[in-house]
Amino acid sequence: MSSASVIAQKPLSELSLGDLESLVEIEAAESDQLELKRDLPISNDAKGWRESGKLHKNETRAIAIEVVALANAYGGRVYIGIDESSDDPKRAARMASALPNVASLSERLGDGLNGLISPPIRGLALKAIADAEGSGDGFLVIDVPRSLEAPHGVGVPPQCYWRRGSTAQPMEMRDLQNLFWETRTRTERIRFEQQESIRRYELLPERPNAINYRFTLVSVEPLALKQLTQSFRKGAIAPMSGGGPASGVAEYPLWRNDSWTFAAFGTVKSSEKSPTSPKHFSWAVDETGVLEVIGTIAMQSGINGICVDPYDFCATAAHLLYLATYVHRSAPQSVDQWVLDGEIQSTCPRVYGENPAGRLRQITVDLRHGARFRPLSLSLEQGTEEIFAALEERIWAAFGQEVLDQAKHPYQRPARLA
Incomplete structure (x- = not known):
């Protein structure tokens, strides 16, 4: 019962x-x-x-x-x-x-x-x-x-x-005035944090043949996560029991509890700096309730274009929701609502997307003007499966495709975290 x-x-x-x-x-x-x-x-x-x-x-x-x-x-x-x-x-x-x-x-x-x-x-x-x-x-x-x-x-x-x-x-009138003020203040904060995330995204190093991406979650109410971000930096956060979701365009941040470093108002975890690696990314947890992953995938030398699988971007969006669930359950407040937005953009003249209807039939995608996803409101406690499904459809649409059943990510909100 x-x-x-x-x-x-x-x-x-x-x-x-x-x-x-x-x-x-x-x-x-x-x-x-x-x-x-x-x-x-x-x-x-x-x-x-x-x-x-x-x-x-x-x-x-x-x-x-x-x-x-x-x-x-x-x-x-x-x-x-x-x-x-x-x-x-x-x-x-x-x-x-x-x-x-x-x-x-x-x-x-x-x-x-x-x-x-x-x-x-x-x-x-x-x-x-x-x-x-x-x-x-x-x-x-x-x-x-x-x-x-x-x-x-x-x-x-x-x-x-x-x-x-x-x-x-x-x-009553006083109730309305207070609610209008709270809504305006909340909305302005969310927009400010989204714009700050966009600014950090735009500071990515210029690469002539690359795909840049960003996914950002902002808590509706400000959080107080100073102790949690300190625990991340000290390596005191245990990886999630039973493993995490599938690999994506960025390494899942809860597979290991090391490599979190200091950042203003929080902590970050970045990929190892390797000139030969095509993937560079950075996870960030801000103590006021902002989570983001920003990264880039570079074209390998000698290849006329870059081939990516939209599934990998969906997997990284799933990573972000798993991280948010961990943060939410570790926060001292019971604030549950978040706003998710993101974007994908390419500086590469040719992008080939995996076609789930036939893996050997790649399709050419025009991402030069990019795709920015409209904000989605979500509740971590009431379930994120439907929100993830909506975001998954938008990611595949950015690559000019409809997500097919055989290509859908098997996302489920985590039952428990260590």
């Missing part, structure tokens, strides 16, 4: 009917990140989804208020189809009657929320979970990220709510 926190950390795609039944079995309590609904809220004299097969505006609005309240606070999940107790806070008491045609409900409610909430909440996701009968009826889970664009409102003009304890409450 799983705890409420374990179920909350499961990726939405992996949630099952058994998880909802576990919430009932353990009598999970509503909290600042968990909301239970027996049904779609509606007045007694109105006909909604259950009676007519059509969403009533009051049903959509009631759920939108709960969603906005979570997004404006810490994020969380709304479970529709679990009856609550009369306790304070309310607890999961029993499974309610399954919602009819739950897959269609999920689609229509998602559209309704996107149309009613302003600005739209990035990363908002719904999942229909079928009942045991296989009738098409079932239950609904809404996954709400903590928004970097808060405050969000419902309707026109927008009315703002946030989560206080286990209830959604209207925001």
Whole structure:
């Protein structure tokens, strides 16, 4: 039997009917990140989804208020189809009657929320979970990220709510002013750190025939990692048990616990300086919550072009997420949200990419203008598989290809770290 926190950390795609039944079995309590609904809220004299097969505006609005309240606070999940107790806070008491045609409900409610909430909440996701009968009826889970664009409102003009304890409450003017200030400060810090990483990337030594790359993770809130970065430099960080992900364009930084050196506000680990090596890279951990890998792959002498495998860039992106998981679990704060961005650029006139449909059929790629990836928001606790899959698609697209099943990286977030 799983705890409420374990179920909350499961990726939405992996949630099952058994998880909802576990919430009932353990009598999970509503909290600042968990909301239970027996049904779609509606007045007694109105006909909604259950009676007519059509969403009533009051049903959509009631759920939108709960969603906005979570997004404006810490994020969380709304479970529709679990009856609550009369306790304070309310607890999961029993499974309610399954919602009819739950897959269609999920689609229509998602559209309704996107149309009613302003600005739209990035990363908002719904999942229909079928009942045991296989009738098409079932239950609904809404996954709400903590928004970097808060405050969000419902309707026109927008009315703002946030989560206080286990209830959604209207925001007062002072609350709105504080949240606007926090969002602006947070956004400016993230952009500043991203620009600093870009500046370091642009300082890479000029190589006429090379591919340069950068992947950067910035914590949404500033961290205090001074002790951790000192431990890295002292070699006190044990490599991850059971090995790490596959080799990439940069050596996985947690395979060994040496070679971390001092850097302003943190620590770095760089490749050995060898004029014959085609790979040069540097990992960095900043004590305020910035992780990055910056590197270059040079063309070997005498070869008319450079041949690379997009898979290797995906592997290094996986390395970064593994490193972030280690840092996150070692940090004194419980801040969980991060923003990932990156870029790949070539100074080589000819780049050949491995074609997963046939390894002997390489394709020519134009990377001279480079590819910069739009920022992705992620939660390390709630699962990074879906975010990694999105980044993997972007990396392969930069090389002019669609990622095929046989070429996908077998990424899984680490179950535990030493």
